[in-house]
Every structure is written in structure tokens, then in C-alpha cells.
Amino acid sequence: MVISDRNTLRAELRKEFPRDRGQLLPALHFLQHEFGYLPDWGMEVVSWHLGIPASEVYGAATSYTELRIRRPGEHVLRVCRGISCTLNGADELYDSASGYLFSNSTEADGTECVTLEEVGCAYMCGLAPVIEWDHQLIGRATVASIDQLLPEVSDR
Amino acid sequence: MSSPTEVLNDVQSRALDRELTNREKTRVVVQVDHGSVAVGANLVASTLADTLPESAYLVVAGSDGASFEAPKILVTSPEGQGSVYTNVSPDFAGKLAGNLNMRSEHDQSFFDSQKRVALDLAGEISSTVVDDYLANNGYSGLAKALTMSPADVIEQVKLSGLRGRGGAYFPAALKWEGASKAIGTPKYFVVNAEEGEPGIFKDRHLMESVPHRILEGMIIAAYATGVERAYFYINAEANLSASRIRLAVDQAYANGFLGRNILGSGYELEVEICRGAGGYVCGEETTLLNTLEGYRREPRLRPPFPTEAGLWSKPTVINNPETLCSVPFILTNGPDEFRNIGTDQASGTKIVSLSGSVGRPGVVEVPMGTTLRDIIYDIGGGTVNGRELTGVAVGGPSSGVLPPSELSTRIAPGLLHEAGVMLGAGGVIALDERLSVLETIRSLASYNAQESCGKCTPCREGTPRIVDTLDRLIAGTGSRSDLDELRYLADVVKTASLCGLGQAAGGPITSGLKFFESEFNNLVPY
Amino acid sequence: MSINITIDGHDVAVSKGASVLDAINISGAYISQLCKDQDMGAIGACRTCLVEIEGQSGMPASCSVPAVDGMVVRTSSSELSRIRNGVLELTGAMLGSSDDKQQLKRHRELSGALDHYGVTSLRWENREREPIDVSNPIFNINMADCILCGRCAQACQDGHQFIGAIDFIGTGTDGRIGTYMDKPLIESVCTTCGQWLSVCPTGAIDTKVPVSNPVRTVTTTCPYCGVGCGIKAEVNQEEQIMAMLDDPDNQSSVGMLCVKGRFGYTFVHHGDRLTVPLIRKDDEFVESSWEEALDLIADRLSGYSGDEFATLCSAKATNEDGYVQQKFSRLLMGSNNIDHCTRLCHSPSVEAMLVSLGSGATSNSYIDYEDAGCIVITGSDANSNHPVAAARMRRAVLEHGAKLIVINPRRIEMCDFAELWLRPRPGTDVALYNGMAKVILDEGLANDTFIQNRTEGFEPWRQVIDKYDLESVEKLTGVPASDIANAARIYASPPFSGSCLVWGMGITQHTNGTANAHGLLNLAFVTGQLGSPGSGISPLRGQNNVQGCGDAGCVPNSFPGYQSLNDDTVLKFSEAWGSKPLNPIKGLVVTEMVEAAISGQIKAMYVTGENPLLSEPDLNHAQKAFKNLEFLVVQDIFMHETAQIADVVLPATSFAEKEGTFTNSERRVQRVRKIVEPIGSSRPDWEIISDLGRRISTKRDLDVETEFEYADASQIWEEMASLTPLIAGISYERLDREGGIQWPCPTPDHPGTRFLYAKDFPRGSRAKFVPFEQGPAAEELPTKRFPLILNTGRVLYHWHGGTITRRAEGLLARSPILEIAMSASDGEKYEVENGEWIRVRSRRGNLEGSVRYSDKMRPGEIFIPFVKLRDHAANFLTNAVFDPDSKIPEYKVCAVRIEKILDTGSGQPKVSEAAGVN
């Protein structure tokens, strides 16, 4: 089912989550799963449904690094900049990715096509350097891996 | 009425029966975990699944810790002859399926100096089917515990000297005892598998390779503390870990290890799986509780401690998966056996996440008291391409950096060096000249600043000022007084901060200033 | 049990549960404590309260360490100051560089700490912060001055108000205090209560009008609503009130205030205050001396007596004022035509309680809400009208897990916290309560012991209840049967403790008001939910001193303390007041007075602190009545609609300029203290009336001049207490020492009474079930020509007709125009847009206001507060029909229609009757 408005979302939340503050994170995960981020109207519905003041929903949402308040680009490229990855060439990967994106970064409507992010560690340092493309991890990554991914989207 | 041991024997022998039907075939184990998937292990596995002949059967295991060898396949013939294939490609897997007798040489030095208590089955048994674990005496510790009184279970663990492996090394038995004596019901148990500390990836490794061992430890601990409801809290990103644990939990329910009347003992335990939402400090235990209750990712004040007033203000025990993985061993083999491992002060093993400039990075398990040298050289095979080792970052951003001259340091709970280096959750990152020690320290410091939840002033305001000062120094615009400033800031942040993140955030600075003084001095004019 | 600990070598005893910081504060030693508010829990964020504790390593924050017997604590050492000063430097550096030290002076607690520890070197660059939020008309938030201590968020959340307009947002140096989606404060759910002003240690949140150092602080009681919050008034050099602070020691408000209490005081100094007596000469008011005005009144009033005279007392004035005024009427004018606004308010509650219990007051206390397992709130919009009591109810729900049940046709904010919201059709509450009672009886949830031992009239009542099966109740009320049943179950057996029943004007202001009130009382009786902690019945009292006004005898049917007009009490008061026997015949109530004025029976009236020409229903009708009087005196603080047609207008002092007492909704008598000198030549009400009384006594040769010779307010209280057993044990001396005391308090050593009816009832050992049937929902129901139901009431920012709040700039700025709330679907149906200026008409009159689409309204019902803004007021529309038992007007239901105002360009708006007319 496509959740497009407050009422369907509310009905959906009512089905999935009991009205209990402990359900906040699960509900926000649900929202992010549906939309790729937390739209403000959606957080408002979560606030009603769980009986938590909207400011506190927002306060919590902005405190978790994996929750997104703003809509990300169609793709998300993350480059690990942890120590093992840096030691094994993460800087080069990052520079090459941002080089691409600098020239081809936005859609006509101004939204990013690819959101480039850094992470502190991808938790597989034994396979450094690591990048992540739309939630898929790539270990022992090389500039070639990036060359493979990015032209695909920026050429469209 | 039959005893838990008898009930378990039944379950185990049914598993063995199923195993027996496979005995005639060639066992092909493919190691699939979040790390190996990132280098194509899932493709290898699916190729095998599609192409293996009838005479072989496929086992999907977690990793054995040798990241440098992933993807990896283990083949054992019906006669018991084994071969190991490393860094395989899907292509190779297809060829191997066609010729299972293909020979291979395998260097075992990565494993030779390890002592595997928690990891002894990792990478060898299935991580998606419970039978392998059962066939290897799995859940025997639980059966044994259930024949004892909770107090006796605690006593066994107390005798073993087991301390928490999440980084704080609090004696496990004391924590359980505290919660079991605390007033208030219900009591809760939380497995802290947040693992958000950079450079550490051992809990994921455990969840993906021996999920049932964590569950077994958890059920024993919960029984000992009188808990009827447990939460298994898994990092938001660790999807594979979560799905393996979810599977294991289902199997545990189905086999009578969870739910009502566990193994016929009358004991009842329910488990719920929860996910974090990102941020290093999420793993700090009171922050984790806030997360579960729907609050901001911020620590709570202590006291009260979670054992008195934790989740929803009820007595709560929080343990790390690694801690729990030692518990079945202690119950089955007895506390003395456990004490025999490690040192007099620190019993048992420690799982180390080894990475950086080492030839053989991965997850390794060694007795407490092992030297860093042994870990980096004997197990890790020394630096990459024989580069010069310039330092070792131990314990991640909450700890510090040691110079090569300190390689004889033995790992131990807590402080490894008074300059602020701690074992923490056991990250060991070898450094070489490709990344200067100062850059490393800056990277650790900036991670702390970035992860500061912002609740308390010294950490929120102090950690970025540390980074600013380092930046000044590295850019060559710093002055001598900046060195004092760094030392002072590190002291203030360490002493005055509210939670462990800030309290440890001074480590990289104090250790750096101590061991790499000349590097720092070189940055500023006299 | 007390704990002994040593602070810097001095022994200190603290009680169990105290923190080390508490002990330090008790010891008198100074320690910085930037994130710990005196009356909220520890946050532990500022890390400036560091100490050393013997036997412990490190420097724990003393606010979060419990004091333990024998602990040895140091607040200073060189190492401590090294670290603490570092933290303070980091804190100071959030604000600005060292050159800005001057600016830091403003930052109260923070600058105090910096000064104390001599921290001067703020050697870092100031960091970028969010811009200043000036959206609120009363205060600004300047994030550049914020040290992120978190106290304001705590105050807005579970520390005090349970509103949650703001929270800590973001992490690390991106951390900030903000609203949902970082919108301007004014767009959030902020109620402008200003609680955070009182907690901010830096002045980051500050009033737009700058404050200077106070010369004096006076502890007194809020003049607005019946909650009766404690306030501390700060007076500046110019002898003006400069700020109102909350009072953590006050038992009723426990450190809270709402927007009116905190910011609504500016009316005191408003230029419109009446400052001299005014006498109408040739249809114009001319200023006069007190001599001339009082002599004139004495002259004229001497011409009337008994039933020709009536007086309205003020529920805004003090107990003492009220006492003197009713004494004046009974003793000098021989008239029991004495009443006050309670008639328009809780008279049905009082009426029903008198019959069933023998006394008419709230039985429990606010603390009982916090202890309750279930709170039913019906016909009351407590968030707007009793904000601080509402905050305590929210605490009950959010912190203690109480179940809240809201009964209201309109959605109110409390619904956000409710387990159940029942939405009856207006005027059908009798059926609803009878239906709930039936569930309770049918499901065996009745408290049989209570019924048997402590009630009477059960059987006949039961027979009536039997007729109210859920199916027909659902049909009548529109509330789903399952909700009714659930509400009944929760109320009868709450999850823990007891159940509180709270109600307001939605119950009383109906032609079946008394029936409603009996319906509620019966629910309490059948379940035994009264007379124990955490239970009870609460008609939330409206005006600041409406409880006290009744207590003081400003009612037509009894003397002070509800001593009825029987032979004994008439004799008692006649003797006490040195008079020939007083008039024993019950007088007229407010609404009867209006009719009696029209018929000419009442010829002269004396009105203090009440404005019937805005508060009475059907104002055109009321105007006719008051204009018909031969002589009208109005004694008020402002020239309002009623004063405008008076013969003499007398300037009274406001609460801020006099001594006395108010009694709040939980029967707590509290002191009112003079903050500033009277404005102009205004005088306290009691003083004016006493002066006048002496003159009339002389004129009439009654020889009771001494009865009106009071030196001060405390003498009046003493006289009243000596004649009134209910309050006999309360004295100013005790109030000053102990704070407010709850009546009954019969003796000086009596502690006061938290809840009533623990053992018996004023009427005897048994409470009485009184059955009522559901009558017609209202006198006037929608028709084709008048298709909408008009519900009138209040909004947070205004007080009644607005006489006062229109003169409190901050409040007016928060709510400047009259809003007509309706559902969006009605808006579409009648083709009026959100924000459109429209006319609403009833059979009696019309008004204009601005359409406000609201999801709180049900189609077919509109809501208009009865405040008068830009000359438009709801009471031009309301219906002057009355509940037969209590004579309360039916303010809550009348039929209206909506008319569009079409501007034809000729300057004269044309009215189209398109909407609502066929």
C-alpha cells in the first residue's frame, strides 16, 4: 500500500505500533523505510499516534545519526573515513567521488541525484577501504569501483 | 518429569540424527557475513547452491575471522579430509563444485596462536540452522544451568572471574547479583549489540557466526537474574546480524530454549529484537535504555544504575554479546577451566578486532595477557608489505595510541597504560607511515567531537576545541601554549564529562602527548 | 531520618533522598549549579557542580550524587578549581569573547558563577549560533546566549508544564533548544506560560521589556483563575510591578504559572484604571471627591431597603471585601439580595451538592489528581481555563500512568493525553452519566459497602437508571456504547488508587445543569469514589476567589460559611453585629435580579467587580434591565459596559494594592499582599464599603457605625473567622507562617483538610442519590433558519468579557481578534473561508468575527469565546433561559446562523443571508 497522506499513515501506524512511547524508534524506522527519510508531516502523525509532543519526536529524530530529516538523493554513496580505511586509501576514493559529483551532482529540480557522505567506520575494517552504495557495502574498494558506480547515474 | 538435561539430550540427538544423513556427503561450508558479502561472498554462495553435485551439501556459515581470506570455502570429504579455499570468486566456486577434490594449500598461522572459546565454532558451523550448534554440544550449558539454582549459576560465574567485554569490564556476576537482589518487577535483560565504536566489528562477527551461543549465554544470564523479558538490541546498520539473530531466536523458541517452560524447567523467557538508529553513544548502556524508551540519544545520570532502575525504571542487566559467549563455556566446563585461560587477574579470552596495517586483519580471540606484539605479528603477520610500524591505536576513539616501543604491553581489562590507553572493546589498529600518528589522533579526536551527544558542556564544547587546536598545530599555525591547552582540555573533558564517551575522549590526546612528544614539538616553533 | 554529611569541614544534616548539592546549598557554601533548578530534578549537563568526595576517585557532579551518611565532601581544592574553571571557561566561551564581559553581567546565574570563581579569560572564539527568535510577543529566545543547560526544555516538559513545545534538538555543537522542525516559537504549541524564563540561568530567554534589579519582592496570589497559583511580584525603582515569578513553595501551584499569572499583571498599571470617583451629571461622568460621591450614594441608598436593593459582590475581590459587602447589605439595607458570578458558573454544582452532600465545594485537592489512577474531565477545558491544574493532571497521566477520560463535544487539548474521549451531543450528559451508572450496576462494579453504609436513596435511583440501556444512550448522546462502557469500567475500577471526577461549565451552563451535576455525584456515590486520597469530586472553580466569595456569605440564602438563614444563625449574626433581628428571608440570585429589575421590584443596585453587561446572557435583554434601575453604583477597577450606565462609579484597588485573602478551588485560603500603593485615589473595596456603611448607619440611625470600623483587612478576617466554624482556625499569622491552609480548619491547631467526606457528610452520615432523567438537550435547538449550535466559553489568553485582558498587552497580542471556530466542512458548506470576517446571528442579536477552521469542532457546532473584541461579544447571541433548580443561564447551547459580509464598496457592508437560509 502506498502511504500518501496523514490518514493512511495514521491507520497504518495504528495497526503496527501500540500507543506507547517505546514504539518511537520503531515507528521512525518504519517512516524512514517508507519514504527514505522522515517527512515532517509524517513525524507529526507519529507524534499524534504515540502521544509524544512533536518537538520531542523531532528532538529524538535529530539525535540519531541514521535517521534523516531531509530527503536524500536518489542514491547514497558513503565512503568510510575510519583509520583503517584512511590508511588503505579512503581519501583517494572520497576525492574521486566528490570530483564526479561536483560536476554532476544535481537534478534539474535541484534535488541531489547522489548524496555523498562520510562515515566514521563501516565496521569491516579488515576489508578496508570500504564504500557503501545504497546500503550495499563494498570492501577492498578501489577508485575503479567508484568509476563503475558513478558514471552510471550521472550519465542519465 | 524429565530434567532439562534429558530434554536437551532429546533435542540434541534429533539434531545428530539429521546430521547423520549428511555424513555420506561432502560438506561444503561457505562463509557469508557482512564483511565477506562486501567482497562477493553471497555470489559465491549462490553459485555453490546452484552447482553443487548431489554428493555434497552446502552449509552457510559466518566468518572464521580471517577477513583477509574472504570469501572463503571449506570442503570436508566424507572421509574427513579437509581443504580450504580463500579469496574465492564465483567463477572459482563454480569450478570447485565441478571438482570437489581440487587441492589447496592453507597457511594456518592466523589461527595458530589464537585461543578460541567464543569463536571455536565460528565459520565452521551453520549460522542459519541450529543443528550444527546442537550437534556440537550446544545449549548444554543452559541445560546445566537450569538444573541449578539461579544463585548457584551466579556463583559459578563469579568463580570464573568473568568480566564484561563491552569495554567497562565490570564483573558479570556482580551485575547479575545486583539486579537479582534489586527491588522491583519485572526485571529486564538487554543484550547490547550496538557496536558503534569504529574499529570494532566482533559483535557482528559473533551474531553472524555463532548466534546461538549468544542466545544460550543470554538465557543463562536471564535465568540467573530472574528475568522474564529480554531485549536484543542490534545496531541499525547491522542488517545481516539482525536477520541471523532473528532466525536463531525463532529456532530457539521452536526448540524450547525460549518461551514458556524452557527445557521443561518451568522457567520462562521472552525475547524481543530491537534496532538502534545510529551513533556511537547509543552503545553506552543508559543511552541505549533511552533509545528503547523512545527518548533522545543521550545518557542518563547514574545513580541510579540500571541494575536498580534501568529500563522503565526496573532492574535491568545489560551485557555485551561477547561476555555472554563465555557463559556457556563456564557452565559446561566449570569455572576453573575458564580461569585457567588468561592471567591471574584476568581470566578468559578477549576477542580483538585487528585491522590497519597488518597483513592478516580480522577478528581474533586470544587469552587475556597476550602481548600486542603477538597479536600484530604472530597473528596479524606484521605490517603490510613490511612497512615500518609507527604506532598502535588500541581501543578506538575512547582510548589512545601506543608507540612501537610498547608492543610488549599485555592486553588486560581497563587501563593498558596510565597515559590513557585502554583495551576498551578490543580494537587494535596497526599504523604505518601512510598515515601520520598526528593525523590518526586528530581523526580519533574528531570522531569524538562528532559523536558527542551534546548534553554536557565539557564534552560538547571541549571536544571540538581539541580538534581546533590540533588543526592549528597540524597546519603549522599553532604555538607552544597550544600544547598546554590540549593537555588542559583533555583533562577537563576527561574529568568533568557526564558519560564514558567524554570521560574517555581525552585518551588520544594524553597518550599522544606522552608517546609522540617529539612529533608534537616539531609542529611548533620554540 | 536525617543524613549527616560533612561539607568543607562543616557538618550538615539533610533528609533522605537529598543530593550532595542539596547538602552544599543547605550548608551555605557557594557552588555553581547552572543546570539544576531549585524545584526540578537534576539534569547533570553543566558539569559545574563538581566536588571531591573522600574515598571516591574523580570529581562527581554533586547534583547527581545522593548524600550518604558520613560522606566527606570538598567543594574546593586546587585541582577542583582547575577543572571547574575549565568547564566554566568552555561555558562562557559559548557566549562571546572576553571583551564582552560586560554583556555577561546580564547572564544572571552564569555571570555569578564566573565572577565567583574569577573566570575571566574566555579565550576562545565565540561559535556560530542560531539567530534570535522574536516571534513571541512577550519574550525572545536568543540562542547566542544559551549554554544548553537544558532547564527550559525540562520546565516545558516533565519538570513542570508537560507541554513540550521545545526540546533539545540535534547533537554536539549542532545542539540547540528548539521547536518542532525549528519553526518560530509562535507556530509551536507554546502557551507562552513563560516557565522557562524562571529557569534560564543566562537570560537567553528574556522578556522583550528589559527588567532591572527589583527593589522588593512580594509573595501573593494570582488574581485570575480559581487554581490560585502563588506568585512573587518583583517591584522596580519606579514602584511598578516588573515581573511575576512562580513560587515553588506554594502548595497549589508547586512552582508553576500560566501565561496570565506570569504576564497578565500589566493591567494594574494600565492608563485606563479608574482613579477617582465619578458621578453622572447630565448624562456625563464628572470627577468627584470621595466625600461627595459617598455622601451622594448614602443619600440615595437610604431611600431604598429590603427587596428594593440588590448587590453583586466580586469573586475577584478578597474574602474580606466580600464579607464586608454582604454585611453591609444584610445589616444596613435589610436585603438578602446578595449574589455573585457563581450563579453564572457553578450554581448547579453547588445546588446539587447541597442537596446530596450538604455542602458545595470541591471535595479533593490538586495533589489528588496527581495521585489518582483515573481522572474524568467533563465539560471543562482545563488547559485553557485552569492551566496549572491541567499541568498537574498531565503529570498524573504521563508520569504516574493515570488514565484520563475526556467528555466534551469539542476536542480539547487534553484529548491528546486521554485514554478515551467521549464526544456527546451538547446537552445530553444526563443520559450519558445514567448510561455509565447502568454499566457499573450491571457489571457488578458498584461499591456495595459504600452504597450500603454511606448513602441513601439508592433504590429509587436505581429504578431510573435501569431505563438507560446503552443502546438508547448511544442513540441519544451519539457516543459509541463501547466507549461509554469502557469509561464506566475505568472510572469504577481505576488501574490503581482512586478516580477523580472533574467538571466545568460544559456541565453547568445548561437548562439541565443541576441534573448533570447530580448525574456526576451519583457516579461518585455508586462507586464510592470520594473521601479517600486520589479520588473525589471537583467542580473546578472559576474566578480567583469565587470559592471565597461564597464562603464569605455573598449568597442570598446563607450567612458566611454556608450557615443557612435559620432562626439560630439569624440570631447569632444579629447579636454579633449588634443589630435588631436581620432579614431571614432568602434573597434573589443574579439572574432573578435581572428579571426583578425589569419588573421594577429592584430599584437600586450596587455592583462590585462584576460586569453583567458582558457576562449575562442575551445582553440586549440585560441592558434593558440595568437601564431600568433607579440607582446604580458600580465599583470596579475599569470603566466597563455596566459602569458606563451607572450613576456613580467608584475606583477600587486591584489585588496588587491591597491586603486580604483568596480561597481557591481546592479550598485553600491564601494571602493576598499589597505589592504597590493604590493607583490614583482608588481604595480597597472593604474600605469603600465600610466608609459608606458608616455614613448610611448614621443616616438611618442604625447605630452600627462601629461595625464598619476596621483598621485593616486582618481585623475583618478575625471577625469572619470568629463567626464561621469552617475557617475558625485560620489566622493571618498562620497563613504567613505556614502558607495557604485548606478549610475546614476549625481550630488553630488543625492542619487543614486535603479532602472532604472521609467519614461523613455535612448533611449527615449519608449522601443522597438523586435521580434525574434526560430532558430536552437544550431549550433552543437548531432549526432551518438557525442551523448551527453555538457553544460559548473561553480561550487561554482572555478573561471573560476581556475588561482586564484587553489591558494586558502581552495577552492581547497573543489573541487580538474574535475567532469563530468551526469545522472546515461547515466552512465549505456555508461558503466562508478560513480567516474571513463574518457575522453570526441568533434570534436575539448578532456579532462579527473571523472564521477559524478547527479540527476541534464537529460539523454543526461552532465555538465563540465570550470575550468582547472590537465591540463584538458572544452574549449578544446567547439565550436567557435558565436551569429551573439553580437559575443558571444556558450559555452553552443556542441556535445561530452564519452570514457573509459582502463589501459593496459603498462603505456600508451588505449582509447576504445566503448562508444557512433557504
Ligand SMILES: Nc1nc2c(c(=O)[nH]1)N[C@H]1C(S)=C(S)[C@@H](COP(=O)(O)OP(=O)(O)OC[C@H]3O[C@@H](n4cnc5c(=O)[nH]c(N)nc54)[C@H](O)[C@@H]3O)O[C@H]1N2
Ligand atoms: N483563560 C481563562 N481562564 C478562565 C476564565 C477565563 O475567562 N479565561 N474564567 C474562569 C471561570 S470564571 C470559569 S467558571 C472557568 C470555566 O472553565 P471551563 O469550565 O473550562 O469553561 P468553558 O470554557 O466555558 O468550557 C467548558 C467546556 O465545556 C464544553 N461543553 C459545552 N457543552 C457541553 C456539554 O453539553 N457537555 C459537555 N460534557 N461539555 C460541554 C465546551 O466545549 C468547553 O470545552 O474558567 C476560569 N478560568
Ligand SMILES: Nc1nc2c(c(=O)[nH]1)N[C@H]1C(S)=C(S)[C@@H](COP(=O)(O)OP(=O)(O)OC[C@H]3O[C@@H](n4cnc5c(=O)[nH]c(N)nc54)[C@H](O)[C@@H]3O)O[C@H]1N2
Ligand atoms: N456566553 C457566556 N457567558 C458567560 C459564561 C460563559 O461560559 N459563556 N460564563 C459565565 C461565568 S462562569 C462567569 S464567572 C461570568 C464572569 O463574569 P464577570 O464576573 O462579570 O466577569 P469579569 O470580567 O471577570 O468581571 C470582573 C470585574 O471585576 C473587576 N475587578 C478586578 N479586580 C477587582 C477588585 O479587586 N475589586 C473590584 N471592585 N473589581 C475588580 C474587573 O475589572 C472586572 O470588571 O461570566 C459568565 N458569562
Ligand SMILES: Cc1cc2nc3c(=O)[nH]c(=O)nc-3n(C[C@H](O)[C@H](O)[C@H](O)COP(=O)(O)O)c2cc1C
Ligand atoms: C560511548 C560508549 C559506547 C559504548 N558502546 C558499547 C557497545 O557498542 N557495546 C557494548 O556492549 N558496550 C558498549 N559500551 C559499554 C556499555 O555502557 C556497558 O558497559 C556494556 O554494554 C556492559 O556490558 P558488559 O558488562 O557485558 O561489558 C559503551 C560505552 C560507552 C561509554
Ligand code: SF4
Ligand atoms: S560526555 Fe559527551 S556523549 Fe556523554 S553525555 Fe556528555 S556530551 Fe553526551
Ligand code: SF4
Ligand atoms: S513558554 Fe511555556 S510552553 Fe512556551 S516553550 Fe516556554 S515553557 Fe514551553
Ligand code: SF4
Ligand atoms: S535557553 Fe537558557 S535554560 Fe534553555 S538551555 Fe539555554 S541557557 Fe539553559
Ligand code: SF4
Ligand atoms: S496555561 Fe499552564 S500550561 Fe498553559 S501556558 Fe500557562 S502555565 Fe503553561
Ligand code: SF4
Ligand atoms: S492557573 Fe490560574 S491562578 Fe494559576 S497562574 Fe494561571 S490564571 Fe493564575
Ligand code: FES
Ligand atoms: S575504518 Fe572503514 S570499516 Fe572500519
Ligand code: FES
Ligand atoms: S548542576 Fe550539577 S551538573 Fe549542572
Ligand SMILES: [Mo]
Ligand atoms: Mo465562572
